[in-house]
Amino acid sequence: MEQKTDQTDITSRLLSWYNEHKRDLPWRATEDPYLVWLSEVILQQTRVAQGWNYYLRFVDRFPDVQSLAEAEEEEVLKLWQGLGYYTRARNLHAAAKQILHNFHGTFPSEYTHILSLKGVGKYTAAAISSIAFRAPYAVVDGNVFRVLSRLFAIETPIDTTGGKKIISELAQSLIHPVQPGTYNQAIMDFGSLVCTPSQPKCADCPLQVYCKAYDIKKVSLFPVTSRKVIIRKRYFNYFHIIQGSHTFIQKRNESDIWKNLYEFPLVETTGAADFLQLSQTDEFKHLFPEGITLSVDHCHTVKHQLTHQAIHTTFYKVEVDAGSNFNPPEWIIRIEEKDLADYPVSRLTEKYLELI
Template identity: 50%
Template sequence: MSFQTEIIKWYKINKRDLPWRSTTDPYVIWLSEIILQQTRVEQGLPYFNKFLENFPTVKTFAGATETEVLKLWQGLGYYSRGRNMLFTAKQVMELHSGNFPKDYDKLIELKGIGDYTAAAISSFSNDQSKAVLDGNVFRVLSRYFGIEEPINSTTGKKIFSALAQSLIEGQKPSVYNQAIMEFGALQCKPKSPSCSICPLQVGCFALKNHKVNVLPVKLKKVKVRERWFNYFVALQGDKILIKQRKPGDVWQQMYDFPLIETSGPVGLNVTQFNDTVKEMFGNDIKIKSLMQKKHILTHQIIYVHFFGLENYMINFNMHTDIKSVMVEDFAVLPHPKVISDFFELYLQNKPNI
């Protein structure tokens, strides 16, 4: 049997029952594809269900506010995806009269939709012969055909793209694309793949040449930036100090606490740090260390230190980005995951803050 035939045969037996596989609605498929970017199916499925429940059509999505979208997205990471989705929904309303396009060439013109997503939507909804190339597909092709060119190099991308497109020719695109992606996700996994029961083992280059753990090859990532965020949890009665993050940095437009970013970790005995805190919150301020957490992003590691404040005073005319709101109002705003995790703990242990 051919590579494609074996993949499809395996898929029909082993595929997962996922809600977006039972529809050809490009809007629903788009939702699933964007949510599952950089996200495992198990983690993304509840978010997909929430979004579809709240926004059953692209029209309802386009009518949402950014705050509503970010709140639903909270905890999923890569928040620009959520903002781009809202922009895309509005584009569909303006450019396509609310009819989500199924054609690759029209899809690729929408914000947040690249080659992979356009190929996925057009093939799943319209059987357009466009091969998908995601991490799972790169891995399967690299191992089976023995391609050692880095998957994220310019040359590598051209090689894989040409091969993937040649393999989809003559196949039913909606089935074949789903099959090879599922095969990579469940069978040809990144670590400890099930090679002993793999239907492609006879022709697999990586298995024959003991390179399963070597392929695919990927160029090294850029250097990870380290940052130190010192958050201040300032509570007075049922009110708490918050601020909305500005554009141009992580978690833009989401809500967190007042903070001082430092070039390294600080302790309560660091004079410069304490002086800066007093400038913000008054000389009578009392500071208590509450919690420290390491938060890992794609290109950043953020070391977060939460401090509780007592006897604080703040000049809101000077610090216009800081607001005092009811705790219950802050709870419904969108937060970065590190803030929402702390906030849940805070709600359970309010007297200790």
């Protein structure tokens, strides 16, 4: 009988667990690299429940690389609206064009070619290579970091070069040579369902017998990290201006969050500011020159949390007299209020629109 090493036994326990508990997700029924790629990009930093509908909508509208490559970026962003991290959508679109032009419209099968696509990092390239082409590349995402750092009680902080190297090598040593895609999906599912960030289900864990962190009763101390995330506070003041049947929006162009999305005219301040303080800023005076009569209908405050930014926001709904000669700065676009839904906006603006 073949003698199993600890590594091969861990792998086969993971596969058996997966076989019994895997989630029935729409993208799991396919080995089409385009669909695997689409699902992986949608699911980055997104919960499965939320990503599911987006995936189905994307597949319906863009069933293949060509249809995605030929779409207008604005349509891609609109379909992406609400998922956040819009760079993913822009990269997805750019990579589809790359496949069309550099690979004659056929999804590349070699790991290095996959890695050359815009927005595709080692994680996504490994996921596509292993699932769609059965190549033995181990994925290393947040789940894998957590599971392996606990399983092997890795003391080196996982956010250092040394820690990343240790985890990547361990992941690679565990990969199943024949079913690499299944192994990768198994360890990720295991991390999100059993070896969870808080209150992992150690009592029912099939890997408990091998788990060093469990053995030394220090599960909660792993993974070890070296630093805390610094959250930057920002203060946004939006003006939802109504003039007759019109409203006003602007497109974000700078290299900042939400590039190419639309929003109401914005005055960003360095701290919280009330309406009186706002009205004394140069930006406000530029937006509403003297002589324009405004009435503030109501205001809403919304706090929006991004990975590295906490955005404290106040939306002011203001009315400008329909007959007045209101000429906002040239970057502000005047549109019919009823057409607002045609423009891709951030999740923050969407939250406000839902509120009103």
